[in-house]
Amino acid sequence: MNNNIPQYSDLAHHWKLDKDIVFLNHGSFGATPTYISEQQTRYRDIMEREPVDFFVNQWPVLLDRSKKKLAEFVNADPDDLVFVQNTTTGVNQVLNSFLFEPGDEWLVSSHAYGACMLAMKHFCERNKIRLNVIEIPFPVEDDQQILKALQDKITDRTKLALIDHVSSATGMVFPIKKIVDFLRENGVCSLVDGAHAPGMVYLDIRHLNPDFYVANCHKWICAPKGSAFMYVKPDWKHFIKPLIISHYNDTDEGGSSHWANQFMWDGTHDFSAYFCVGDTLDYIEKLHPDGWEGVMNSNHKLVWNAGNLIAEKLGFDLPLRENYIGSILTLPMPDGEEGFPKFNETPPLKQKLYEKYQIQVGKPLIRKIAHQGKSG
Structure with missing residues (x-):
């Protein structure tokens, strides 16, 4: 030592x-805490003891239980949330389905995570969308300076803005509620990269009311790697589709769970990281007398x-x-x-x-x- x-x-x-x-x-x-890693192994052992029974009967129950716990933690309707492997995947899900016309404009912050910036560039180049970068200084003086930087880049062609909740590069916590409201008032949809937010800062999605919110569970929640979530506002559910169309795409058609069901199954793989999200929320909460x-x-x-x-x-x-x-x-x-x-x-x-x-x-x-x- x-x-x-x-x-x-x-x-x-x-x-x-x-x-x-x-x-x-x-x-x-x-x-990831040792106990949660061991719990993930237990889920895998259950899966391997009887794979058919696991994927037919047990898997949906375990997934639903964990998602409901997560939805409670971020104050969102479980039917508006789906698990994804990471924030970058969720951002790509939204960009791939977002409605556009050639000549539209999208916004991205100068604080944006590199992978998400590249995703924005890719979809803009492919679809003839103009990408404008919001130059937000660091350090920043006050909230008004951020909103002014936004305002300077918004035009009547601006349709979507990708904004960090917590900057990966600088750690700056953005006044995200003010930003989301400002974008809405100007007719711009908000896609919030919340990769670092859950478990670091208090997150209330119902209060925040973004159009889209994507975040990791493996960072500050401490769940296993490969666990994240995507929230989509009900107004947009009809348009946002999974990157991989597979089973459950026709489950509960017309019901409240139909949209979320479409994202449940993207092929046979290890879903244990998703199952552990709810377990991790409970476990970390008990480590401090005042909980989360x-x-x-x-x-x-x-x-x-x-x-x-x-x-x-x-x-x-x-x-x-x-x-x-x-x-x-x-x-x-x-x-x-x-x-x-x-x-x-x-x-x-x-x-x-x-x-x-x-x-x-x-x-x-x-x-x-x-x-x-x-x-x-």
Whole structure:
């Protein structure tokens, strides 16, 4: 064990993370508690003991139970939610079905996740849609600055905007309710990339009222990899179809569950990550005396206090006010005497962090991420 590694949280034993590594990047891929990994194995064992009975009788019940628990957590109607493998998949589902005419315009934020930005570019190029980028500065001064940047890009041809709830690159929590309302008032549909939101910030989809909302469960909820969800407003259900048409597409036609049923089955594969979402919500909630609210508040306070400590030590101010921070805080590294390194150079600080502390970093930024089961 490296003696330079800080002491882990009292909750660290719930995860299998390597104790010789300072794990500071929970945001990219998440980390699943040991108990949930074991629960996923139990689901797989049930499946393999009697595959036919499992997929005919047990699978729909397990899927429905988990989805109802998730819908309760994000305050949405279960019939308006479907499981998808990840946020990028959900974004592609929406873009593939969205109604358009050549010459329409779509908007995407300059903070957009790279994969989703590429998806927007692909569908715009294929369908002769103009893609406009909303240049939102970082740091940002206030909500009005964000809304002004939006307003400057909206025209009478603008039909859709892809907006982050929490920026993957900077960790900035956007005033998403104000943005969704502003877009609606201007006749623009909202597609919210909420990849980092569930489990990091309070999420109430009924109150938010977006046209589309897509988010991961493997990040801050800590469910297994390959679990995410897509919400579609009832007004749009008739148009949004699955990328893969298969069984259940004709189930309950005319009923309230028909739309969601179309997304249930995209071929034989391991659905255990979906089953575990409900189990994970229950499990993480019990780790804090104040439940999920306590988990989110604790993570926020940890990253906020750590950010202030780092900023004080390095002699600069935090780039964002506290209301724009969830559990991720990006801090600009001050320039050294030689400025930023060239592409093929390894900065001395980066080399030292890896050799002495086993911390791997990329750009000269500090993206501080806090989670209750990891080191502070």
